[in-house]
Amino acid sequence: MYTIAFSNEKGGVAKTTTTVSLGACLAEAGRKVLAVDLDPQANLTLALGVEPTRVVHSTASILLHDLPLRQAILPSSVSNLDLIPGSSETSQSERYLPVRERYEYLLRDAFQQAALQYDFVLMDCPPALGSVTLNALVASNLLLIPTQAEFFSIYALKNLMNWVRRIRSEYNPHLTYRLLLTLFDRRNRIHRLLSEQLRSNFNNGVLETVIEVDTKLRESPIAGAPIIFHAPKSRAAAQYRALAQEIIAYVEKA
Amino acid sequence: MYTIAFSNEKGGVAKTTTTVSLGACLAEAGRKVLAVDLDPQANLTLALGVEPTRVVHSTASILLHDLPLRQAILPSSVSNLDLIPGSSETSQSERYLPVRERYEYLLRDAFQQAALQYDFVLMDCPPALGSVTLNALVASNLLLIPTQAEFFSIYALKNLMNWVRRIRSEYNPHLTYRLLLTLFDRRNRIHRLLSEQLRSNFNNGVLETVIEVDTKLRESPIAGAPIIFHAPKSRAAAQYRALAQEIIAYVEKA
Ligand SMILES: Nc1ncnc2c1ncn2[C@@H]1O[C@H](COP(=O)(O)OP(=O)(O)OP(=O)(O)O)[C@@H](O)[C@H]1O
Numbered sequence: 001m002y003t004i005a006f007s008n009e010k011g012g013v014a015k016t017t018t019t020v021s022l023g024a025c026l027a028e029a030g031r032k033v034l035a036v037d038l039d040p041q042a043n044l045t046l047a048l049g050v051e052p053t054r055v056v057h058s059t060a061s062i063l064l065h066d067l068p069l070r071q072a073i074l075p076s077s078v079s080n081l082d083l084i085p086g087s088s089e090t091s092q093s094e095r096y097l098p099v100r101e102r103y104e105y106l107l108r109d110a111f112q113q114a115a116l117q118y119d120f121v122l123m124d125c126p127p128a129l130g131s132v133t134l135n136a137l138v139a140s141n142l143l144l145i146p147t148q149a150e151f152f153s154i155y156a157l158k159n160l161m162n163w164v165r166r167i168r169s170e171y172n173p174h175l176t177y178r179l180l181l182t183l184f185d186r187r188n189r190i191h192r193l194l195s196e197q198l199r200s201n202f203n204n205g206v207l208e209t210v211i212e213v214d215t216k217l218r219e220s221p222i223a224g225a226p227i228i229f230h231a232p233k234s235r236a237a238a239q240y241r242a243l244a245q246e247i248i249a250y251v252e253k254a
Numbered sequence: 255m256y257t258i259a260f261s262n263e264k265g266g267v268a269k270t271t272t273t274v275s276l277g278a279c280l281a282e283a284g285r286k287v288l289a290v291d292l293d294p295q296a297n298l299t300l301a302l303g304v305e306p307t308r309v310v311h312s313t314a315s316i317l318l319h320d321l322p323l324r325q326a327i328l329p330s331s332v333s334n335l336d337l338i339p340g341s342s343e344t345s346q347s348e349r350y351l352p353v354r355e356r357y358e359y360l361l362r363d364a365f366q367q368a369a370l371q372y373d374f375v376l377m378d379c380p381p382a383l384g385s386v387t388l389n390a391l392v393a394s395n396l397l398l399i400p401t402q403a404e405f406f407s408i409y410a411l412k413n414l415m416n417w418v419r420r421i422r423s424e425y426n427p428h429l430t431y432r433l434l435l436t437l438f439d440r441r442n443r444i445h446r447l448l449s450e451q452l453r454s455n456f457n458n459g460v461l462e463t464v465i466e467v468d469t470k471l472r473e474s475p476i477a478g479a480p481i482i483f484h485a486p487k488s489r490a491a492a493q494y495r496a497l498a499q500e501i502i503a504y505v506e507k508a
Pocket residue numbers: 010011012013014015016017018039043125126127182183184211212213214215216217218219221236263264265266381404405406407
């Protein structure tokens with residue numbers, strides 16, 4: 001089982017869009033996938049057509065109420081893809097988690113006790129570097145960082161890299177990271193300029209696949225369906241399928 | 255003194271861009287403005303050309319270390335516009351603020367004790383509905399909600415409206431709100447469709463001024479200068495100037 005956290009403190013860089021799109025593409029490629037919604041906004045849950053206020057259990061039940069993780073798993077409308085829904089209650093974690101002993105390992109321990117049979121676990125994180133994101137990174141093999149080629153998003157990488165170093169030395173020595181360029185507009189001078197800078201600064205730390213702006217990705221959450229179902233022939237569907245192949249190759253090489 | 259909080263749990267909807275742009279336009283119109291950076295990302299501080307790691311005091315000093323608010327105020331490169339810088343330490347507030355007695359009034363009390371002489375105080379909030387945002391809304395006259403005409407951003411309004419109702423009944427009965435359409439692309443069908451829905455749902459709760467997509471706004475944080483200095487003749491500069499006039503008229507009518 002390979003676990004990926006989608007995190008960037010910067011808001012609106014396509015963390016959720018990438019989690020749901022990649023999840024669906026991995027499922028289409030025959031992998032068994034569990035999507036985990038750790039954001040109080042519960043956008044990953046919505047993107048899969050599930051109304052967060054109508055579910056019984058969520059990630060908040062696991063983080064705050066010690067529910068065994070298996071009991072929160074729901075099937076989704078996508079075959080090979082299951083979901084642990086999000087809930088606005090998760091925002092309470094920032095206040096209540098840190099007072100617990102070994103709170104950083106809560107999610108990792110919950111996965112280990114559940115002895116799950118998935119090929120991939122994908123966790124969508126909130127736009128913050130708090131105790132929930134810490135839990136996700138401690139439990140992950142890979143931190144996938146959706147990044148817009150814009151100033152604030154690139155500046156956010158500094159703090160995130162400090163976090164990765166700290167987490168590797170204190171909790172999870174095997175954590176690796178990869179940047180993914182999202183919302184990319186090849187006609188935009190700033191996007192071209194900053195993406196070249198990123199590639200030269202991070203070398204192979206930046207994934208080959210680039211996700212360009214595609215308005216079909218704005219439509220798919222309205223339909224509550226991942227892009228490969230809402231617009232299977234779109235450029236975005238093709239780019240996320242390419243990303244799935246790149247991730248599968250990365251994992252099989254590791 | 256009129257206080258405005260810029261908040262939306264949804265990330266990347268131009269909260270920071272609106273705070274710095276509107277602040278500069280109000281200052282240009284002769285108003286004395288204080289910009290307050292409540293986001294651990296400290297993007298408002300960066301947008302004004304100040305490096306957050308080099309300042310002595312920040313909003314974290316006020317929220318976590320009881321520094322009198324006046325001592326954290328810095329002049330900015332814009333005349334009539336001062337700044338209280340942000341700091342990554344603010345993220346500790348979610349853990350440490352709620353244990354204090356009357357923590358919700360901390361910022362409001364700090365403003366009252368400082369007896370400031372500004373016409374406007376503008377507060378940029380993090381993409382979260384936690385104790386820092388709660389403090390800002392309790393201290394505000396107006397909640398300005400930058401909103402993208404996209405599904406997740408509009409869904410986020412539900413939770414925010416619940417918060418506004420709760421804050422009005424428990425802490426700040428005079429709190430009002432206004433939505434501002436940002437990052438708007440008039441050629442995009444989804445944007446046109448969802449913005450019409452917003453206007454019919456919220457009536458005059460949506461400001462007349464609409465801020466359209468303008469790549470000059472991506473460039474200005476790189477220059478560390480507000481849009482009216484970086485690109486004074488741009489469409490974005492004109493639209494934020496129009497917003498400043500609309501806000502001045504709203505305040506003078508109130
Ligand atoms: N490639 C793309 N082309 C066009 N729109 C996109 C693309 N990727 C994401 N979007 C849209 O951009 C907005 C931001 O994306 P998303 O919500 O996935 O970001 P996020 O990082 O999860 O945000 P948050 O920080 O709030 O969790 C959404 O409205 C989404 O539909």
